[in-house]
Amino acid sequence: QKEVEQNSGPLSVPEGAIASLNCTYSDRGSQSFFWYRQYSGKSPELIMFIYSNGDKEDGRFTAQLNKASQYVSLLIRDSQPSDSATYLCAVKVPSGGYNKLIFGAGTRLAVHP
């Protein structure tokens, strides 16, 4: 069974701090990795994707990938109360000639003033 694991949280951080969200995956054939943000009652919104080992930065967000350790993380710098949401990690895997996303259950982030 291909799995994506995330700590459900809540992860509570003070405003202005760095929030670190982590994700592990089981399928070594995984090709690409995605982070989605989901506000309560809303649909997921793509924040970042990463394909290669190392770091990828976009504004206050940094995605980190370590394929050897099967680990992907998302760092949010200068956290704001508006960042409070559930963050979903998704991993793209080959499946029967196609590619599909496997989602983790998400980590709930709470940024307090």
Next chain:
Amino acid sequence: DGGITQSPKYLFRKEGQNVTLSCEQNLNHDAMYWYRQDPGQGLRLIYYSQIVNDFQKGDIAEGYSVSREKKESFPLTVTSAQKNPTAFYLCASSIKDYNEQFFGPGTRLTVL
């Protein structure tokens, strides 16, 4: 504006009824997907389609059916065979199956 639309936003179904959820995109994406989300759980793939007139079962296809007669449209029917259909249903699309997916606003289905 380009995007993905889903309708209705809320849907109530009586036991034994079939219902159809609409998903339309004007992004010219080839691939479309249906997911189901239950509280505290990740998204689970129901069906996906890479091209018109072709679709594949996902991980939880039992009790659901789809069609892909047009590139822009990928409706999902929840049949009476689906024993626990109450959930948040999300449609997504991507340029190709190896690209990032974008989601519609979702349909919340409740069985009365």
